[in-house]
Amino acid sequence: MKADNSLLNAVPTNITPLYLKVTTHDNKVTKLSVDKIEEVVKDRETFYKVTATAPDLVQHADASKLANEYVHYIAKSKTKSW
Secondary structure (H helix, E strand, C coil), X not given: CCXXXXXXXXXXXXXXXXXXXXXXXXXCEEEEEEEEEEEEXXXXXXXXXXXXXXXXXXXXXXXXXXXXXXXXXXXXXCCCCC
């Protein structure tokens, strides 16, 4: 299932069909199944925190750490008040 992130207006109850599409610096595309989606507040704004894990795929978090968890933040749409 490929969906526009603007369609996310609530935390989904079923995340099984969802994936996080990751493109590397050399344009290789990988799709990771979503592990969890939660609503978080960061810098006084509300986001959906999408977490995907890949036990066999490792990224360099910084010079001293490796991580197999990928996190992406999607801004929660703001409701207009008229």
